[in-house]
Amino acid sequence: MKKAMTISYEVGENLYLNLTNKCPCACTFCIRNHADGAYGSDPLWLEHEPTLDEIIADLNKRKLKKYREVVFCGYGEPTERLDVLLETAAYLRSRENCPRLRINTNGLGDLIHGRSIAKELCYELDTVSISLNAPTEKDYMAVTRPKFDNAFEALQKFTKDCVKAGKAEVIMSVVDVIPPEQIEASRALAEKLGAKLRVREFDD
Numbered sequence: 001m002k003k004a005m006t007i008s009y010e011v012g013e014n015l016y017l018n019l020t021n022k023c024p025c026a027c028t029f030c031i032r033n034h035a036d037g038a039y040g041s042d043p044l045w046l047e048h049e050p051t052l053d054e055i056i057a058d059l060n061k062r063k064l065k066k067y068r069e070v071v072f073c074g075y076g077e078p079t080e081r082l083d084v085l086l087e088t089a090a091y092l093r094s095r096e097n098c099p100r101l102r103i104n105t106n107g108l109g110d111l112i113h114g115r116s117i118a119k120e121l122c123y124e125l126d127t128v129s130i131s132l133n134a135p136t137e138k139d140y141m142a143v144t145r146p147k148f149d150n151a152f153e154a155l156q157k158f159t160k161d162c163v164k165a166g167k168a169e170v171i172m173s174v175v176d177v178i179p180p181e182q183i184e185a186s187r188a189l190a191e192k193l194g195a196k197l198r199v200r201e202f203d204d
Ligand code: SF4
Pocket: 023, 024, 025, 026, 027, 029, 030, 031, 032, 075, 076, 077, 106
């Protein structure tokens, strides 16, 4: 496993941020299982978790206005570093020409922190994209393999709380490798929770 200090990396028109390698899941399709980076990036395994100062120094080297979105994503679950994430988002919002801010999350931040985090997250971000992965608890647990027994219920509550917070766009996502009937069931569940479904292409 190669390590580096890749704090930000470009994916298409967007800038992705890599704050942590911690994650409570072990998804069967996780890119971390078979690569050290993503979309041609340098290794995303971090030598250490970047401090806020290191993140700001990295962002100051980027021309923010050229990006469509800044996305908290990386090689781990961004809400594992909720405080730094929120401070980074607040810093970005204070900059001129700040693009839209999105998080790609597994939706388990409430379980990681033992409290509801939807409000504070939605206050700072424009889009919250939550990995649903599968429309039933049995399939979700088989694919996502979280360390929490109540993960499926918790991610639904988190989604509803984000919708209720009312500020950010709330999206649930599945990967297009699941059967069409599971995609439709996922759409129905996302819509029941007040979110939109996005079907992502599998990228190996
Ligand atoms: S939640 Fe994301 S980082 Fe964590 S195991 Fe799943 S795909 Fe990988």
